[in-house]
Amino acid sequence: MNSSFEALGLSEALVRAVSELGYTTPTAIQQQAIPAVLSGGDLLAGAQTGTGKTAGFVLPILQRLATQPAPAGKSRKPVRVLILTPTRELAAQVGESVRDYGKHSKASAAIIYGGVSINPQITALKRGVDIVVATPGRLLDHVGQRTVDLSQVEVLVLDEADRMLDMGFLPDMKRVFALLPRTRQTLLFSATFSDEIRTLASTLLKNPAMVQVAPRNSTVDTVTQKVVLVDRGRKSELLAHMINENHWFQLLVFTRTKHGANRLAEFLNKHGVTALAIHGNKSQGARTRALSEFKSGSLQTLVATDIAARGLDIDQLPHVINFDLPHVPEDYVHRIGRTARAGATGEAISLVCADDKPLLLDIERLIRCQLPREIVAGFEPNPHERAEPIVRQRSQGKNGYGQRDRQHPSTPRRSSQGQQRKNTAEQTPRQQPSSKSNGGPARTAEAHAKPKHPRPAPQPRRPIDSASTVRTNIPGLVQPSHRRGR
Numbered sequence: 001m002n003s004s005f006e007a008l009g010l011s012e013a014l015v016r017a018v019s020e021l022g023y024t025t026p027t028a029i030q031q032q033a034i035p036a037v038l039s040g041g042d043l044l045a046g047a048q049t050g051t052g053k054t055a056g057f058v059l060p061i062l063q064r065l066a067t068q069p070a071p072a073g074k075s076r077k078p079v080r081v082l083i084l085t086p087t088r089e090l091a092a093q094v095g096e097s098v099r100d101y102g103k104h105s106k107a108s109a110a111i112i113y114g115g116v117s118i119n120p121q122i123t124a125l126k127r128g129v130d131i132v133v134a135t136p137g138r139l140l141d142h143v144g145q146r147t148v149d150l151s152q153v154e155v156l157v158l159d160e161a162d163r164m165l166d167m168g169f170l171p172d173m174k175r176v177f178a179l180l181p182r183t184r185q186t187l188l189f190s191a192t193f194s195d196e197i198r199t200l201a202s203t204l205l206k207n208p209a210m211v212q213v214a215p216r217n218s219t220v221d222t223v224t225q226k227v228v229l230v231d232r233g234r235k236s237e238l239l240a241h242m243i244n245e246n247h248w249f250q251l252l253v254f255t256r257t258k259h260g261a262n263r264l265a266e267f268l269n270k271h272g273v274t275a276l277a278i279h280g281n282k283s284q285g286a287r288t289r290a291l292s293e294f295k296s297g298s299l300q301t302l303v304a305t306d307i308a309a310r311g312l313d314i315d316q317l318p319h320v321i322n323f324d325l326p327h328v329p330e331d332y333v334h335r336i337g338r339t340a341r342a343g344a345t346g347e348a349i350s351l352v353c354a355d356d357k358p359l360l361l362d363i364e365r366l367i368r369c370q371l372p373r374e375i376v377a378g379f380e381p382n383p384h385e386r387a388e389p390i391v392r393q394r395s396q397g398k399n400g401y402g403q404r405d406r407q408h409p410s411t412p413r414r415s416s417q418g419q420q421r422k423n424t425a426e427q428t429p430r431q432q433p434s435s436k437s438n439g440g441p442a443r444t445a446e447a448h449a450k451p452k453h454p455r456p457a458p459q460p461r462r463p464i465d466s467a468s469t470v471r472t473n474i475p476g477l478v479q480p481s482h483r484r485g486r
């Protein structure tokens, strides 16, 4: 195994950029993926968030852009790399990584996602960028407006491809694929390998190299996981007690529903814990603000639904709490991937009442281990509490998370028992997509979102982040927007 970035064949500019970020040794996925991507072939990579997968594809892509000039005779500055992500947050984070890793390189990038004004994105695309990082919905809006040309894309990356399928993006993805040259390099990153992912890989990838850094559906070893048993009605009280007793700071708490997230944040604030909720009914501005306060350490607790939290990269997050267990066991793996990132240790605690027990068994079956159970003194559960069916919240509003308004029928999800999985609260179909009859892009959930507040620039993920030294151009990160996304 190569144990330095130089040994992986990366240029001096890239090695300098990562060493300025404090990276000394490539992570396992980087050691495997970087040479594979540099070789120019397709790649199927199994890596969950927190493994350093982003650098695993961004670094060799930047190297390719620097060493292989765009074919002559084409348009002035073609889009050469397209990175698709399921959520705006992940698009923003990947964009930041491109900026960080490319700070000594000449590559330029644009981040394209909904919920913010489309105009700065159009301006950036008109100027010409090498890399587009995009959520599928907004990208198709640009395609519809002819503000992006994907006909010269050399590298396609699907980041968190499993999430894109879960969120019903397959039809949009197919429309994007149809616009790309057939001859290209395709890299598919996925935390989990469902049958749908395997089918997608078999249709998209040609003789791919395969790398995997964690066994299928495994959790990260450095996360201490445990279950705290409690009565249904005492979870909020117990959580406030645990936070105050243990003096926890920077907790990410997952609830199953948006309403539950709001209620819990309110409860915590009344009990001495500063908390904000982040979910699909919040405006893009509110989400960005909550996230940046949380990242900067001024907000103690972020209460989130699964989709809202997807792709969040918060360095060394010490505690993840499952206030409710997820309906989809794979979401447990994603949730706890928020902690113990890049070598740090972390703790994942699940508050489990009688209703949650079947979900807990599903999770334990998936991760193939039994989680230790604990009881907190004063919160002993009533052994006779009877399980009640878990009522799912029906969402009435816009989701605003880059996913379509509907769950696509071609991507049914099945539980480990083979039952049809119901949509999670944020995946519940809500409004009819207003597809154009001419086959143009359907209006996206992103496009419907109306940001109510100017978006502050997000906190830098890394201490070394000087805009003056950055050559990439990432409008989506800095432009305030009061306008509809479309």
Ligand code: AMP
Residues within 6 Å of the ligand: 022, 023, 024, 025, 026, 027, 030, 048, 049, 050, 051, 052, 053, 054, 055, 313, 315, 341, 342
């Ligand atoms: P990712 O899985 O790409 O979201 O990366 C997770 C975190 O690991 C990010 O905060 C990266 O900045 C960090 N990271 C990536 N590669 C390395 C490395 N080789 N050494 C230390 N940290 C890294």
